[in-house]
Amino acid sequence: MRNPVSGPGRTGRPRSAAADAAILAATRDALVELGWSKLTMGDVSARAGVAKTTLYRRWAGKNELVVDAVAELFDALELPDRGSLQADIEYVVLSFAELLRRPEARTALMAVVAESTRDEALRDRIRSAIVDRQKRLVVLGRARAQARGELPYEEDPHAAGHTTDLIFDVIAGTVVHRALVSAEPVDEVWAASFSALLMHGLLGAAGTATP
Numbered sequence: 001m002r003n004p005v006s007g008p009g010r011t012g013r014p015r016s017a018a019a020d021a022a023i024l025a026a027t028r029d030a031l032v033e034l035g036w037s038k039l040t041m042g043d044v045s046a047r048a049g050v051a052k053t054t055l056y057r058r059w060a061g062k063n064e065l066v067v068d069a070v071a072e073l074f075d076a077l078e079l080p081d082r083g084s085l086q087a088d089i090e091y092v093v094l095s096f097a098e099l100l101r102r103p104e105a106r107t108a109l110m111a112v113v114a115e116s117t118r119d120e121a122l123r124d125r126i127r128s129a130i131v132d133r134q135k136r137l138v139v140l141g142r143a144r145a146q147a148r149g150e151l152p153y154e155e156d157p158h159a160a161g162h163t164t165d166l167i168f169d170v171i172a173g174t175v176v177h178r179a180l181v182s183a184e185p186v187d188e189v190w191a192a193s194f195s196a197l198l199m200h201g202l203l204g205a206a207g208t209a210t211p
Contacts, residue, residue: 022048023055027069028104036111041065063115063122070108071129073099079137085145085202089195090188092137093175097186100179110180131168138167151202170198 026047030039041062045052059065077095082088099105116123142164145151154160174194178184 019048019050019054020058023050023058023065024069024072027065028073028108031066031069031111032103032107035107036066036115039066063112063119064125066108066112067122067125067129070105070112071133073102073105073108074130074134077134077137079140081144084148085141085150086195086199088141088144089171089198090191092141093171093186093191093194094188096172096175097179097191100176100186106180109176131172134172135164135168138164138171142167167198167202 023044026044027039030043030047034043039062041055042052044065045055055065059068077092077099079088079092082091100109112122112126116126142151146153154163175186178190179186184190
């Protein structure tokens, strides 16, 4: 489980992983039942069986707490080696879609994204706690593909970072739109078609970049 970030200069007894897990789970449950506007720190503390002061020692407010509750779900995503880049893409697409089918993930993600349109600090926290952390899957998938000879290595770190960002945006944006906006199924057939299209783009871009 990802350890939520404590504020600077906070001291006291060591953090309890069990308490953190209970608080984050209670936050997701409360969000599904109450919605963003009605969710309060007091409600979460009651559900988790901890004092409200315990919450505020860990999180400055509701925004930070909900983002960490969402981030914990996304941190569970993994990318086992499926033998090829296209198979890896299909796997992560289906895993992501399965996560978004969970009411607590779907409700929490939509809530924080909607709220972040009015809160720049919340948007920054989503970027650092969720988006930037999940780019690890893209980095891992590309490294495997390069080791297999499916994709060329990029000598320019800036270009490599740009490609990682672009791949993440394409996969995450497409799956979220299809699953949560269009409410269309993300099944094996769709995942195979999508990954084939993405592979075509990646290989085409690699061919263009090669002298």
